[in-house]
Amino acid sequence: MTNIKIEHLTFGYDQLGTLLFDNAQLNIASDWKLGLVGRNGRGKTTLLKLLRGELPYQGQINHQLEMSYFPQKIYDPSELTYYALSETEELEIWKMERELTLLNCDLDILWRPFHTLSGGEQTKVLLALLFLDEHSFPLIDEPTNHLDMKGRQQVAEYLKKKKQGYIVVSHDRTFLDQTVDHILAIEKNQLILYQGNFSTYEEQKAQRDAFEQAQNSKLKKEIQRLQKTAQEKAEWSASREKDKTNKSKGFIDTEYRRVSPGAIGADAARMMKRSKAIVQRVEGQISEKEKLLKNIESADALRINYEESYHRRILQVEELGLFYSDKCLFKDKNFELLRGECLTIIGKNGSGKTSLLQALLGEFSGKVEGSIQRASGLKISRVRQNYENNQGTLEDFAEKEGLEYSHFLNNLRKLGMERRVFANRIQDMSMGQRKKVELAKSLSQRANLYIWDEPLNYLDVFNQKQILELLLQFKPTMILIEHDDYFVKKVSDKIVRL
Structure with a gap:
């Protein structure tokens, strides 16, 4: 066991004197399984880069470790996965197959082009590659973003069995509770260490x-x-x-x-x-x-522009089946959604969750069997998985979407977006910031029904807590797709399993 020792670490990106870290001190043992948490933009990925010596800084970072990073860069995703992974060094195939077996992966994915793998399969393949070298110290940056509920559990079991220490960045509290024994929190521009898992950290921090x-x-x-x-x-x-x-x-x-x-x-x-x-x-x-006076980390309560429908039954689905060509995604699904209920759709990646949302909205391009009855005159607001078409300045975006600009900006501020970011074009923002734009848009829209597809991706634990408290307080009528088990159990009135 060796230590990672940080002394008087000071670092910032801009020329205005804004610091991510200010005279930070830290001592980490290499056999710890350490969870790294903090608000979006506070420097979690930056700290991993500093540990690897990729950025200049003031102070000292001392260790004798060979550090490896997830997710690794794949230079040619069109190649077969085995060869795409072997671009920098030749892999012993039996070792790769051993790790994939531990991750409950079909071994044939090694012989499919990397770009054809699902997000969850790519995550598992890159984690297997990360742990091939038992002597390196893994730095794992947000492995749960593309994993379904079952995949998160499989990866958690995989990490629990590893003898070596690591640092993992994640916003999934259940995942962290299963995989770490220490928490390092970035609070304001300081590093604060807690012994225990995420639940212990949350209790001690409170x-x-x-x-x-x-x-x-x-x-x-x-x-x-x-x-x-x-x-x-x-x-x-x-x-x-x-x-x-x-x-x-x-x-x-x-x-x-x-x-x-x-x-x-x-x-x-x-x-x-x-x-x-x-x-x-x-x-x-x-x-x-x-x-x-202490500058305590906090997040303001969010508001939602929810308007109750006069209809009691919002949605009635009977004997529903969806098909692409001859492929059946699912069939014989029956459920209803009443006013004030949250209905959550869960299932593994590729099971048809997003396709079901499309069918409910009349947008599914395949074959639909059964019946979908939707209350008339519904105002619907959405949070989408793919929001690449959010472009331009925030002011132009608000005008295009018919949003009250001050209300929209207020939601962004409450979600933790700094005012200096308001001048940026949406396409130039980080993934976390772009997700906040999509979420703030939905919160600002007057609606009777909210349809949110994986709203927690890229959001930090403070934002997740804000959203959880919002839904529990206002009880809007909602259809939700989410893989965070804790969140799903808290907000769901009904669950549809695919």
Whole structure:
């Protein structure tokens, strides 16, 4: 076992002084199975690059490890998978077959072109390649994005059996609970280490946040008291200055005696000097206490533009079957969706989940058997898996989609998108940012029915919690496709299995 030691790590991309990491300190043991979590854009992938020495930085990162990275680059996806994986070095085929067997993969995928594999199959093949070298330290960047529920469980079982340590980035809490024994959280621009899985991290973080919020509340009250004291002293000083300069009144009556303006002036000057010294001292105390306030990681509650339909039954499906040419995706499906219910469609990749959504919307290009009855006059809002056609500036996009621009931007801000990103074209944003655009669009649309296809992909755990709380609070009528087991169990009223 060796250690990865980080000392005084400081790093930022832009020229404005915005830092992803500021004087960060960390010590990691190489036999840990470490989960790396944090908000989108906080530097999770960047930290993996820094560990591999791919970016310049200030400070020190010391280790003696050979590090390997997932997902690896495939230079020619048109080649047979075995040869596509062997571009940089020749593989021992028996070792590759051993890893694929552990991942519950058909071995014939090695002899199919890489680009014809499903996203889940490509993920498993690249993970098998990653673990061929038992002496390297794996850095695994978001392996669950293209895996269905069964695939996530298979990969989790695979990682649990590995003896070597690794760092894995994921936003799937169930997956992390199964695969890690430490959590490294990027909070603001600091690295904070927790012992345990994701549930342990969440519990410890909640306790720490509650303590810091209590301290913040106490400090804010003390700051308010000091600010009031400073204001009172400043006002008193100003009133004595007024007495000093008001010479037209001659002698001034006080409660017990008549005092000359000269006496008042001398007294006021002394008191003003003392008062200003007190104000400066109090302002200094305020400044010191403000430095102690903790900037707690939080996410504002989202809002949805949901409008209840006057129909009780939104959808009625009977004996439904979908076919492409002679291939049957599924048949004999029966279900209904009532107002205020969330119906979740689950199944392995390729089972026809997205095709079912298309059929419900009247967009399926294959053969449809059975009947689909949909309530009339429904306003429908969608979150799609593929949103490549979201283009241009945010303002132009909002106008094209008929969105209230301020409402749309407010949703983006609540989802954690920074204001500096608002000037970027959508096609130039990161995948996480583009997903937020698609989600903020749907939240901003007035609708009776929301159809969301894998809404959690590319979103961090804070966003996932926001969406979960939103759906539990507003209970919009919804059809959902999602592979996150925890999320599905929390929000679903009905489940259709394919």
